[in-house]
Every structure is written in structure tokens, then in C-alpha cells.
Amino acid sequence: MIQSLLITEKQTLFLISSQVHTLARKMPLFYKLPYQMVKSTHSMNRTVIFSLCVMVALASCSKDTDQSFGETRITKWQDDKTAAISITYDDATINQFRKVLPIMDSLGLKATFYINTTDIPGSQFAPKYFGRPLIDIIKESAKTPTTLDNLFERASALRFLDIENAIEAHNSAGSLFEQGKKDEAFKVVDEAFAKARRKNSGREVRPVLLTGEMITWDEIRNFAKNGHEFGNHTISHPRLAVLSEANLLYELEKGKEEIFNQLGPEHTFSAECPFGTEDERVMAYAHKIHPALRNRMPEPFLVELNRASTELPGIDHGKEYVQWQRGPLKRHGVPEMKSWVDTLLTHNNVWLVLTFHGVDGVGWEAKPHQEHREYFAYMKLHETKLWIATFKDVTKYMRERMNASLKAEKQGDRISVTLSHSLDKNLYDVPLTLKTYVKSDWKEVKITQGNQSLTRKPQTDQEGTYILYPAMPGDTAIEIASVD
Numbered sequence: 001m002i003q004s005l006l007i008t009e010k011q012t013l014f015l016i017s018s019q020v021h022t023l024a025r026k027m028p029l030f031y032k033l034p035y036q037m038v039k040s041t042h043s044m045n046r047t048v049i050f051s052l053c054v055m056v057a058l059a060s061c062s063k064d065t066d067q068s069f070g071e072t073r074i075t076k077w078q079d080d081k082t083a084a085i086s087i088t089y090d091d092a093t094i095n096q097f098r099k100v101l102p103i104m105d106s107l108g109l110k111a112t113f114y115i116n117t118t119d120i121p122g123s124q125f126a127p128k129y130f131g132r133p134l135i136d137i138i139k140e141s142a143k144t145p146t147t148l149d150n151l152f153e154r155a156s157a158l159r160f161l162d163i164e165n166a167i168e169a170h171n172s173a174g175s176l177f178e179q180g181k182k183d184e185a186f187k188v189v190d191e192a193f194a195k196a197r198r199k200n201s202g203r204e205v206r207p208v209l210l211t212g213e214m215i216t217w218d219e220i221r222n223f224a225k226n227g228h229e230f231g232n233h234t235i236s237h238p239r240l241a242v243l244s245e246a247n248l249l250y251e252l253e254k255g256k257e258e259i260f261n262q263l264g265p266e267h268t269f270s271a272e273c274p275f276g277t278e279d280e281r282v283m284a285y286a287h288k289i290h291p292a293l294r295n296r297m298p299e300p301f302l303v304e305l306n307r308a309s310t311e312l313p314g315i316d317h318g319k320e321y322v323q324w325q326r327g328p329l330k331r332h333g334v335p336e337m338k339s340w341v342d343t344l345l346t347h348n349n350v351w352l353v354l355t356f357h358g359v360d361g362v363g364w365e366a367k368p369h370q371e372h373r374e375y376f377a378y379m380k381l382h383e384t385k386l387w388i389a390t391f392k393d394v395t396k397y398m399r400e401r402m403n404a405s406l407k408a409e410k411q412g413d414r415i416s417v418t419l420s421h422s423l424d425k426n427l428y429d430v431p432l433t434l435k436t437y438v439k440s441d442w443k444e445v446k447i448t449q450g451n452q453s454l455t456r457k458p459q460t461d462q463e464g465t466y467i468l469y470p471a472m473p474g475d476t477a478i479e480i481a482s483v484d
Contacts, residue, residue: 068437068464070415072408074401075433076320076348080468081387083344084351084394085379087111088294090233090272092120093363094213100359100372101223107380112391114233114272114294115220117258119210122217124261125254127207127236129160130246135202141193146186151177154189155242162201163192167209171275174239178279185242207236212362217262224263229390232256232271232290240286241279248282252289269392269427270294276307276327276355291427292395294353297323301402313343313350320349321398327355328375329365337371338378345385351394396430399423400473408436415480421473431470436480440465444483450476455483 077084087104089096092115104111117123131137137157146154155177159170169192176185196202224230234240234251235258243251252271260268271290273282283296297304301320305311307327326332326340344350358366379388387394404421415436421428438445438458445456447469456467471478 066439066464068466069439070408070410070437071463072406072415072417072434072436074404074406074419075435075468076401077387078389078393078397078431078433078470079387080433080435082348082385084387084389085341085344086351086353086389086391086394087356087376088272088354088391089113089356090274091210091237091357091363092116092215092233093210093358094215095359095362095366095369096356097215097219097223099369100356101228103369103373103376104228105226107376109376109379109388110227110229110390112229112231112270113223114231115259116209116233116235116237117255118236119208119214120217120220121214123258125235125258127159128250129157129204130250131157131244133202134160134196134204138193138196138202141190142197146189146193148182151182151186151189152242152244154193155239156244156247158189158192159207159236159238160204161192161196162203162205163195163199166192166205167207170242171239174242175275178239178241178277207238209237221263224267227390229270229392230259230263230267231294231391232259232268234274237274239275239277240273240282241277245285248285252286256289266392270395278306292392294325294355294391297395299399299402302398307355313347320402321351322347322349323351323353325353325355327357327365328367330367334371334374334378337375341379341382341386345382351398353391393430396428397432400428400430400432404432404473406434413439413482417471417478417480419471419473419478420475425474429472431472433468434471434478435466435468437464437466438480439482442482446481446483447471448479 087109089100089111092113096113101111117125118127131153134157137154138161141154144150155170155173158173159166169188173185173188173192176182176188220230232252232255234255236251238247238251240248240251252273256268256271268290270292271286272294273286276295278296283293286293286295295306303317303319303322305313305322305324307325309325313322313324324340326337328337340352344352356367356372357364359372360366360369379386389397400421400423403423404419406417406419408415408417415438417434417436419432419434442458442465445458445467447454447456447467449471454469456469458465458467460466467480
């Protein structure tokens with residue numbers, strides 16, 4: 001303010017008038033007199049001008065920043081980031097781990113891998129067919145064509161027929177069925193069983209998904225200890241929509257059990273049913289087995305724009321969050337993939353879920369690892385605004401926040417915060433980020449919850465001085481005070 005005396009009197013008065021006017025709107029009774037005085041300042045002398053400058057400066061320094069003292073909220077994303085990203089991979093092909101996972105580790109990024117368990121050495125559960133003997137179904141197919149009444153039995157058995165391309169025929173029938181092309185699906189099944197009749201073989205053959213080198217459970221355990229998530233992608237990647245109940249449940253339940261036995265319960269939270277299916281019957285079964293599915297997350301606070309969607313985030317859906325899935329395929333170049341990240345930065349409610357598959361020629365829609373490196377480095381550049389976390393952790397955070405109860409009380413120069421949620425506390429254990437406004441003269445703040453404590457340097461925004469800190473929902477209050 002003293003420097004303002006060096007400029008013209010007219011400029012000084014304009015500056016004073018503007019600042020006093022702003023303060024007058026907030027405290028009209030206190031500032032009414034000086035504000036009226038400024039309106040007729042043409043006759044003021046320099047002493048009055050200086051006095052007003054001092055008054056405005058003092059008022060600015062003691063502005064209502066402390067009126068927000070004690071106000072507390074849960075930030076939309078962890079650490080008050082602008083958006084969230086979950087990097088996910090399907091199928092557990094070898095180059096995901098040999099080529100891409102080391103890149104992520106070098107950048108400190110964590111990913112979710114949805115794995116088919118059957119081809120991992122040492123797995124207990126192999127693909128298995130539940131139903132009538134194959135030979136009986138083969139003979140029956142000569143007289144009775146495939147219909148809705150027998151499709152699930154036949155499509156389940158088809159994967160185990162002793163014919164060439166049995167898996168491909170099963171997948172084709174399942175795809176057509178999910179597209180509503182039932183007659184075409186029936187035809188594919190009939191043709192496969194005709195091949196089996198011509199071969200005159202009722203032998204059951206185990207479906208083989210992958211050949212060549214496979215990752216081991218010991219390696220996966222080490223990756224999991226480093227913060228990566230491993231989720232259920234079934235035992236052997238069938239088209240679940242055309243499986244009978246017994247075969248469908250075996251694939252889902254035993255895939256989960258294998259992961260539980262090998263990695264523990266923390267890796268049974270989320271799953272991805274193969275081929276990104278959203279079949280309602282499959283979803284009904286799968287949601288009873290896993291708390292979260294990448295396929296579908298029917299939440300009242302979430303809009304889902306899944307892989308097939310052409311809609312972009314930004315439309316006001318009236319929901320708190322938007323899950324935006326993008327499946328980076330061969331045709332998606334790095335510039336386009338980067339544009340998805342750029343889109344996140346223009347909103348504050350978008351969760352980008354990337355669904356990668358093959359790497360360096362191994363797996364479906366394989367992309368070069370160099371593209372992964374460039375893409376992840378671009379994300380890292382924006383890390384101050386992006387929360388990059390596993391599918392499990394982002395899901396838990398959103399649900400905890402949307403089911404939370406928060407209360408903050410001022411106790412003199414201290415703040416006491418209680419935080420809880422209505423979910424299963426044994427399952428939902430991700431810390432929420434709280435934003436609490438403190439006094440403007442606090443230089444360092446101590447946050448204590450139970451026997452855990454930490455300190456934070458305050459930051460400022462347009463509402464005042466605040467701190468960000470992690471908090472575990474529970475019965476233990478969080479105490480906040482200035483560090484003297």
C-alpha cells in the first residue's frame with residue numbers, strides 16, 4: 001500500500017475505492033463511513049489517503065479467512081486431485097509383466113491385472129465341463145437343432161468338443177447371442193456339433209488359452225506386494241453369457257478361490273468378466289461373488305461410459321462421478337490416448353479406466369511397450385492433478401465417500417473431526433482425504449487419530465487457509481491443532 005503513494009493520486013484513489021468497495025460488501029456496517037468518504041475523495045489530502053491505505057491494508061490482512069475455521073469436507077478424489085485413472089490389463093499374457101510392469105514400477109504407478117488362472121503354473125482349478133456326457137449331446141444334436149431351450153448346455157459343452165477351433169466357435173456363438181443375433185448363434189453351435197458328429201468322437205478336450213511362457217504365482221505375489229492389484233478374469237475366459245448356471249459359477253467361483261488361496265482376500269474385491277460382457281444374467285451372478293466389476297458398477301452416484309460408448313465426459317448427468325472406459329487398441333495412437341488424459345484435466349468428476357490387453361505381439365490387440373512408456377510418462381507429468389490408482393482403490397474411495405458421515409467441531413483453538421461410513425469396515429479400508437480450514441496464522445498443523453499423528457503445512461485457496469490429510473473412517477476422532 002505504501003508503494004501506491006508513488007503513483008498518481010487518481011490511481012491511488014481508484015485502487016482504494018475498489019478494495020474498500022469489495023470489503024464493504026462483506027462488512028457494510030464497519031466500512032460504510034470510509035466507503036462513502038472515498039466517493040468524494042477529490043478534495044482529500046495525502047494524509048487522509050495514507051490513512052485509508054493503512055485501513056484497507058489492515059482489513060485485507062485480517063480479511064475473513066478465519067471465518068471458515070473448522071469447516072471440513074471429504075475431497076472428491078484422494079489428495080484433492082482433479083481426476084482419477086485406473087490402468088488395467090486383461091488375460092495375464094507374459095509381456096504385460098516382462099515389458100510393461102517394470103515401466104510402471106520405474107514411474108511409481110500401480111495397475112490392476114485381471115488374470116485367467118488356469119494357465120498359471122501350480123493352479124489348482126482347471127477348466128471343467130458340468131453336464132450330460134458329451135456323446136449324448138452330440139447324438140441328440142443330429143435330431144434336435146439348437147434353440148434357446150438347449151443353447152446354454154450346448155455352448156458350455158462346445159468348448160470341450162474334440163474338434164478344431166472349438167473355442168473360436170464357442171466365442172463366436174456367445175458374441176452373436178449378446179448382440180441379439182440368436183438365430184446366427186444357433187447356427188454356429190449346430191455347425192460345431194455337426195463337425196463332432198462327423199468325427200464321431202465324444203472325447204472331452206481341455207480348452208487351451210495360452211501357449212509359451214507364463215507368469216508364475218511367486219512372481220505375481222511379489223508384484224502384489226509392490227501395490228499392484230490382481231483380480232478374477234475367470235479360470236479360462238469363456239463367453240459366460242452362453243454358459244449354463246453350473247459352468248458359469250464354476251468359472252467365476254473357482255477363479256476367485258484360486259486367487260484367494262494364492263494371494264489372499266485383498267485381491268478378490270474386483271473382477272472383470274471376459275469380453276467386457278454386460279449380460280444381465282451374468283452380472284446378477286457375478287455381483288454376488290465380487291463386490292465390484294469393471295464390466296458394470298450400478299451405483300446411484302456413477303455414470304458409466306463403457307468401452308463401446310461413443311459419448312464423451314462433460315455432459316451434466318446429474319451424478320457425482322463418471323467412469324469413462326477406453327480400450328487402447330492398435331488403432332489408437334499415443335496422441336489420441338494422451339487426449340483422454342487432457343479431457344480429464346478439464347473436469348473434476350471423471351475416472352478414466354484404461355483396458356489394455358496384449359503387449360509386443362503377445363495377446364489380443366497387442367500394442368508396443370514403447371507406446372506404454374510414452375503414455376505413462378505423460379500421465380506422470382500431470383501427477384499433481386491425477387490420482388493414478390488401482391480399480392479396487394478408486395472404487396472403495398468413491399463408495400466410502402458417498403456413504404460417509406462427517407462432523408467437525410471447534411474446541412477453542414482446536415478442531416475435532418469424526419468420520420465414519422456405513423459400509424463393511426473390514427472390506428472398505430482406503431483412507432479418505434479430508435480438507436479442513438484452519439486459522440490463517442497457523443504455520444504448521446498437527447493431525448492426530450488414535451496413536452497415529454502427522455504434520456502438515458497449510459495451503460490457501462479462495463476460501464481461506466486449509467490442510468489436506470488422510471483419515472480412516474472409524475470411531476476414533478481426529479484432533480487438529482497448531483504446532484506452537
